[in-house]
Amino acid sequence: MIWPRVHFSLPLLGKELTEQAAKRRTYVLRSLYAACAFIAGYVAVITTTQYDPRNPFAVLGQGRLLFETLLKLEFAGIYLFLPAMTCGAITVEKERNTLGLLFLTRLRPSAILMEKLLGRLLPMLMTLLLLLPLLAFTYSLGGVATSDVWAGMWIVFVTAFQVAALSLMCSAWSRTTVGAFLGSYLLMVALFAVAYGPSVLKDAYAVGGPGPATTAFFSSMPILLSGAICLLLARVFLIRRAYVPNKKRLLKFFSWLDQTFHKWNDRYARGIILVKENPSQHLPEFAPVSWRETTKTILGAFRYLFRMVIAIEIPLMFVLAMLSGQSVRSMSTAVDVLLNLAWMIAALLISVKSASLIASERVRETLDVLLVTPMTSQNIVDQKLRGVRRLMGAASIPIITLICWQSFWFMTTSQPMYSSTFRRFIGSETGYWFFLFSSLVAICVYMPFICNVGLYVGLRARTQTRAAIVTIAVLFAICLSPLILIPLDIAWAVVAQVSIGAPLASGSHLSGFGAIFSPLLLFLIDTSPYYQLLPVNPWLAVIANGAFFSIATRFLRARCLKRSDELLGRASGDINPVIDVFENDMQSALEAQRSAV
Amino acid sequence: MNAVTIDDLRVSYGKVKAVRGISLEIPRGEVFGFIGPNGAGKSTTIKVLATLLTRYSGKAFINGIDVSKKPFHVREKIGYMPDFFGVYEDLTAREYLHFFAAAYRIPIGRRKAVVDDVLELTDLKEKIDASVEALSRGMKQRLALARVLIHDPDVLLLDEPASGLDPRARIEVRELLKELKGMGKTILISSHILHELSQLCTQIGIIEAGKMVAQGSLDEIYEQLKLLRVVHVQLGEVSNGVIDGIRAIHGVESVEQQVDRFAIRLEEAKTSIEQLHAALYELGAGIRMFQPEAMDMETVFMKLTEGKTA
Numbered sequence: 001m002i003w004p005r006v007h008f009s010l011p012l013l014g015k016e017l018t019e020q021a022a023k024r025r026t027y028v029l030r031s032l033y034a035a036c037a038f039i040a041g042y043v044a045v046i047t048t049t050q051y052d053p054r055n056p057f058a059v060l061g062q063g064r065l066l067f068e069t070l071l072k073l074e075f076a077g078i079y080l081f082l083p084a085m086t087c088g089a090i091t092v093e094k095e096r097n098t099l100g101l102l103f104l105t106r107l108r109p110s111a112i113l114m115e116k117l118l119g120r121l122l123p124m125l126m127t128l129l130l131l132l133p134l135l136a137f138t139y140s141l142g143g144v145a146t147s148d149v150w151a152g153m154w155i156v157f158v159t160a161f162q163v164a165a166l167s168l169m170c171s172a173w174s175r176t177t178v179g180a181f182l183g184s185y186l187l188m189v190a191l192f193a194v195a196y197g198p199s200v201l202k203d204a205y206a207v208g209g210p211g212p213a214t215t216a217f218f219s220s221m222p223i224l225l226s227g228a229i230c231l232l233l234a235r236v237f238l239i240r241r242a243y244v245p246n247k248k249r250l251l252k253f254f255s256w257l258d259q260t261f262h263k264w265n266d267r268y269a270r271g272i273i274l275v276k277e278n279p280s281q282h283l284p285e286f287a288p289v290s291w292r293e294t295t296k297t298i299l300g301a302f303r304y305l306f307r308m309v310i311a312i313e314i315p316l317m318f319v320l321a322m323l324s325g326q327s328v329r330s331m332s333t334a335v336d337v338l339l340n341l342a343w344m345i346a347a348l349l350i351s352v353k354s355a356s357l358i359a360s361e362r363v364r365e366t367l368d369v370l371l372v373t374p375m376t377s378q379n380i381v382d383q384k385l386r387g388v389r390r391l392m393g394a395a396s397i398p399i400i401t402l403i404c405w406q407s408f409w410f411m412t413t414s415q416p417m418y419s420s421t422f423r424r425f426i427g428s429e430t431g432y433w434f435f436l437f438s439s440l441v442a443i444c445v446y447m448p449f450i451c452n453v454g455l456y457v458g459l460r461a462r463t464q465t466r467a468a469i470v471t472i473a474v475l476f477a478i479c480l481s482p483l484i485l486i487p488l489d490i491a492w493a494v495v496a497q498v499s500i501g502a503p504l505a506s507g508s509h510l511s512g513f514g515a516i517f518s519p520l521l522l523f524l525i526d527t528s529p530y531y532q533l534l535p536v537n538p539w540l541a542v543i544a545n546g547a548f549f550s551i552a553t554r555f556l557r558a559r560c561l562k563r564s565d566e567l568l569g570r571a572s573g574d575i576n577p578v579i580d581v582f583e584n585d586m587q588s589a590l591e592a593q594r595s596a597v
Numbered sequence: 598m599n600a601v602t603i604d605d606l607r608v609s610y611g612k613v614k615a616v617r618g619i620s621l622e623i624p625r626g627e628v629f630g631f632i633g634p635n636g637a638g639k640s641t642t643i644k645v646l647a648t649l650l651t652r653y654s655g656k657a658f659i660n661g662i663d664v665s666k667k668p669f670h671v672r673e674k675i676g677y678m679p680d681f682f683g684v685y686e687d688l689t690a691r692e693y694l695h696f697f698a699a700a701y702r703i704p705i706g707r708r709k710a711v712v713d714d715v716l717e718l719t720d721l722k723e724k725i726d727a728s729v730e731a732l733s734r735g736m737k738q739r740l741a742l743a744r745v746l747i748h749d750p751d752v753l754l755l756d757e758p759a760s761g762l763d764p765r766a767r768i769e770v771r772e773l774l775k776e777l778k779g780m781g782k783t784i785l786i787s788s789h790i791l792h793e794l795s796q797l798c799t800q801i802g803i804i805e806a807g808k809m810v811a812q813g814s815l816d817e818i819y820e821q822l823k824l825l826r827v828v829h830v831q832l833g834e835v836s837n838g839v840i841d842g843i844r845a846i847h848g849v850e851s852v853e854q855q856v857d858r859f860a861i862r863l864e865e866a867k868t869s870i871e872q873l874h875a876a877l878y879e880l881g882a883g884i885r886m887f888q889p890e891a892m893d894m895e896t897v898f899m900k901l902t903e904g905k906t907a
Contacts, residue, residue, distance in 0.1 A: 283692060288699040296687050369683035369744070372647050373700040374672045571648040571668040 012102070012112060016119030026123065029081065034130040037073050041134045043486055044069040046493075063141030064148075070135055071152050074128050078160050079192075080476075081127070083184035084469055086120040086167035090238065091177040099242050109238050113168065113231065121164050128156065151215070158220045162227035163188060169230040172237035175244045177465035178352060185348075191226070254304050289370070289380055293387030299353050300387025305394040312398050320405050332406070339402045343442075346395035347450055351475060353391055354454030355467035357384045358568065363464055367568070377564035377572075385455065392447045403439040407432040434539065441546040446519055449549045450475060452556040459560060459567040475519075482514030521545045598661050600625045600752050600783035601646065606655035608641050608807075615641045617807035618655070623785060623800070625751075628778050630798035631787035634902060638807040639787040640680060643756045646785070647677040659752055673701075676745035680757040680787075682737045683744075686730040690721060690740055693729055694747060701748035715743040719773060735766025742773060753777065755786045759793065771797060805902045818897055825850055825862045827890040828873060832859065833883025842880045846873065858886065 020026050044066050093099040102112055138144060167184040174180035265271055284291035293300045319338070323331045358381075361367035370380060410432045454471045461467035515521050521541060565572035601623040608616040616638040623629045631639045644650045645657050648668035657664040659671045685693055691712065698708045716722045719739040724732060732740060738758065745753060758774070759767045771793050777784060778797065788794050794801060795815055803811045803818075811818050832839065843852050843861060848868030853860040863873055870889050877884055 283695040284699040285705060286699060286702075288696040291699070292685065292688070292696065296685075364686075365679065365681040366683050366685060368644075368647075368649055368677070368679050370700070371649060372672055372675065372677040373697065374669055374702065375700055376669075566651065569649065569651070571651050571665055 010115050010118070012107060012115035013119050016116065017122065020119070020123055030127050030130065033077055033081070033127055037070075037077070037131050038134065039484065039486075040073055041066075041070065041131075041137075061142045063138040064143040066138040066141065067135070067144045067148065067152070070131055070138060071156065074131060074156050075159060077128060078124065078156070078163055079188065082120070082124050082160060082163045083167045083188060084181065084473075085124060086117075086164050087171050087174075087180040087184045088177040088465060089116040089120055089168055090171040090234075091174050091180045094175065094242070094244075095177065103242070110235055113172075113234055113238060117164055117168055117231070120168075121160060124160055124164070125157070128160070151217075154217060155220055155223075158223045158227070162223045162230070165227040165230035165234065166191065169234040169237065172234040173241055175241075175246060177463075178356070178468050181465065181468060182348065182352065250298050250304075254298070254307065257307070258303075287379075287383050287386075289375070289383035290386040293384060294390060297387055299349065299391045302390065305390055309394050309397050313401065316398055316401060320402075324409070331409070335402055335406045339399065339406075342399045342402060346392075346399060346447070347475065348472070349395060350388065350392055350447060350450045351454045351471045352468045354385075354388045354451045355458040355461070355471040356464045357388070357455060357458050359458045359461050359464040359467040362462060371568060371570045377568050377570065378561045380568070381455070381459075381560060381564050385451070388451050388454075392451060396443045396447065399439070399443060403436060407436045434542075437539075438542045441542055442519075445546045445549045445553070449519075449553045449556075452553050452560065453478075456556050456560050459564070479518055479520045482518045482520075485514040516541050516544050517548050518545075519549070598625070599623060599658075600627070600660060601629070601785060602656070602658040602661075603642065603646070604656040606642060606645060606653060606657060608638070608645065608650060608653040615807055616645075616653070619804065619807070619809050621802055621809065621812060623783060625783050626778075626781050627800055628774075628784045628786065628798045630794035630801040631785060631804065632794065632801055632898060633787075633804035637804045639804055640756050642804075643677075643754050643785065643787060646671075646752075647675060647754050648672060649677075673748070674750055675752050675754055676748070676750035677754045678741050678745050678756060678758055680760060682734075682741050684729050684737055684740060686728070688729055689726050690716070690729060690732070691725045693740065694743060697744050697747050703748060711747060715746045718746065718776070719743040720769070733766070735762050735769060738762060738766065738770060739773065742770070746777075751783060753782050753784045753786075755784060757787055759788060767793070803898065803902065810902065811897075815897075820866065822897060824897070826865050826870070828861045828863055828870065829858050829886065829888040829890065830861060830877065830882075830884060831857060831886035832877075833885055834881060839880055839882045843877065843882070846876045849873070 090099070093102060103109070107115075135149070139149060166187055167180070170183040170187060171177075171180045174183055295301050298304050316338075320335070323334050326334070358367065361370065371377075453474055454467070457471045457474060458467040461470060560567070599622045601621070603619055603621050606616050606619045607614070619638070619642055621629070631642070633639050641650065645653055646659060646664060648664055648671055651665075653665075659674050662670050662674070664671050685696070688696065694712045694715065695708060698711060703711055713722070716725055719742055721736060721739055721743060724736060729737065729740065742758070745755075755774075759770050762770065774784065774786070774797055786794070786798070798815075800812070800814055801818065802809055811821065813821070840852060840854075840859075843849060843859070846868060848864045848866075850862040850864060853862075861873070863870070868876075874884070874887055877887070
């Protein structure tokens with residue numbers, strides 16, 4: 001009997017998997033994830049089961065709690081890593097101008113998409129398999145039905161599918177990987193928070209653990225459906241947006257707005273000018289890089305930033321006015337949510353902008369041209385930062401508005417600040433002062449810190465995408481770094497319990513000390529009973545935290561400037577003897593010219 | 598003093614040895630053509646001179662200034678154009694040139710005149726307020742050349758300035774370079790377009806796999822390689838006696854009969870073109886056409902290189 005020959009191959013998938021297998025970071029990420037997961041598993045075993053070494057059999061039957069914790073870890077892995085892994089799937093091809101070549105092959109667009117999807121999904125699922133030994137352990141403890149395991153696995157799989165499809169859609173839509181990266185995370189948060197996320201996930205696996213397999217299957221239908229819709233949209237965008245030019249829509253919109261305002265001004269106000277523009281702004285004088293950063297970029301030019309702030313502030317004030325009619329509790333919670341959202345967006349913008357400062361010059365091949373000018377590397381870096389400083393100022397305005405509004409509200413109404421356990425703990429009268437102080441410390445310290453981390457990473461990275469992703473990953477790691485001390489706390493507590501019979505709750509408080517050196521400190525003590533773990537007075541903790549990050553910022557900045565020649569890739573040699581003298585002469589000449597005018 | 602001196606330059610990228618002991622000297626006012634296949638080490642050598650590489654061994658000097666010890670002084674003397682445009686697309690041509698005028702600390706009072714001058718030279722005056730993004734490739738290349746000239750450098754380091762340009766733009770760039778040569782600039786230019794280099798360069802260096810395989814003026818290299826000149830002739834009188842007579846001329850290696858002409862391969866060191874013409878006339882061959890073939894760099898290049906990379 002002659003069997004029909006079946007030609008089946010997945011060349012793109014093969015290429016994707018081979019490429020990823022050849023990268024060191026694949027293994028680094030997997031190892032890190034495994035380490036974090038096993039540490040978290042260890043912590044979960046001790047805390048959720050109230051493990052007592054003198055009676056190890058007491059944990060039997062408590063596998064369910066642990067199982068839920070492990071599932072949450074898997075979801076965390078998916079939500080954290082998968083968008084970053086997938087967002088570049090199509091945009092990288094666009095950036096390398098290879099997407100057109102793929103279209104010329106016999107691969108159909110849908111095949112390209114599916115192979116790209118599988119190329120990202122398979123490594124993620126492989127990474128999640130690292131938790132298999134822990135899952136087996138929890139299963140062996142008892143309390144978890146086989147159907148629960150299948151239901152859990154199914155929900156993990158469909159969630160991974162949904163997130164990957166969403167990121168693939170963003171990748172097909174966007175022109176650059178950075179755009180796809182930001183779009184993926186923002187859409188994911190929006191989808192999770194606004195749409196069906198809470199209800200479906202609650203039904204499926206959040207409360208009471210995974211239900212029977214059939215319930216989980218039907219509960220997961222919306223997730224599968226949304227994933228399928230994302231894939232369909234990705235298919236549409238893949239062709240339609242394969243060769244999208246950089247339209248600079250925002251810049252064009254602002255230019256149009258400029259012209260319209262000028263027209264209205266001429267027509268209705270007879271061309272009144274409140275703030276006279278400096279004519280020297282039209283062309284650079286002494287600091288060309290700074291001039292370009294502060295006049296030619298959307299996130300650096302004053303007039304554009306001003307309009308953005310106005311566009312955010314007016315709706316914000318409106319929302320706050322609406323909230324003032326609500327109960328104190330719901331108002332406070334809503335403002336907390338808005339504050340966290342404002343911080344997230346500010347951190348994202350600052351980190352991406354600062355990471356792109358040098359990396360974008362590298363990608364656009366303009367860095368070499370800049371480096372052969374007689375400007376010092378320190379000068380170039382310093383001038384580059386001026387646009388980000390403006391952005392930091394603009395980003396802090398909505399945050400300050402929210403902080404001041406909430407403090408003012410509580411001061412005038414003398415209401416306790418319900419949403420915060422800590423605020424209740426230290427009393428409403430001093431609560432808002434502490435809130436004001438800690439929030440302002442956060443603005444003054446964390447924003448420059450984020451900016452300098454981004455700058456340092458951007459100086460080392462070869463592409464904008466890598467710079468942005470690494471910066472966000474580093475910031476995330478810094479935020480969560482105190483968590484690695486929790487296992488030590490627990491180990492200490494277990495030892496103390498065995499040796500001297502101390503209660504399990506009395507840990508070493510190492511993680512409490514560690515939290516002082518995390519940017520999450522202010523968030524934690526403001527919104528959770530975490531203050532109880534703090535080994536020092538909260539005011540002192542905030543001051544120590546602020547001082548630590550100020551020093552870290554100065555250190556990073558000094559390092560960036562000191563090693564700027566090496567990091568930018570140019571010969572250092574002597575210092576420039578010409579520039580300072582020349583610059584002083586130029587400055588004095590200009591001042592004389594201006595005074596004469 | 599030489600404008601450019603390189604002595605035993607060696608550059609490695611990890612395990613790959615990009616440049617393996619290159620030495621060269623370029624006197625002031627000379628145009629030095631750097632020829633070699635892709636990956637031969639041309640751009641790396643130029644980057645060392647442009648102070649953009651820090652890890653190398655050997656010595657490199659611009660106007661007698663050590664590149665590694667006094668890079669800031671060197672940057673004042675050089676104009677570097679990489680093998681890509683290196684232009685800010687969000688600026689206009691005027692803003693772009695003023696940007697670099699400020700970067701080179703040209704006094705504000707002089708900037709307008711300088712910018713106008715370089716735009717005039719590069720024939721871009723009409724495009725002064727055009728967005729860089731809207732310029733054609735050739736115009737962008739000329740704008741990049743204008744940027745290179747803005748601080749009036751002594752030495753121009755041009756890495757593939759004509760690559761990717763259409764024939765018209767290429768000719769425009771070549772004419773511009775001839776003008777710069779006339780202005781007495783020392784130019785180090787790398788290119789793949791060999792016949793253009795032969796029209797422009799006073800010296801050439803052929804580099805392969807990080808090593809200099811030949812260096813000198815074109816004539817010197819032809820002589821080194823013992824290349825034969827091919828002269829195409831059409832004769833009124835074609836007889837065995839005439840052909841034997843041509844073969845007997847001192848310096849003639851061979852005579853090949855083609856459809857409508859003879860191709861005479863001549864060793865120019867023994868008999869010059871003029872002497873060959875006189876000898877043919879004396880033979881009474883009745884010369885209808887006498888056309889010495891231009892010695893092309895492509896022959897030299899193919900003879901000297903094997904397409905190896907570093």
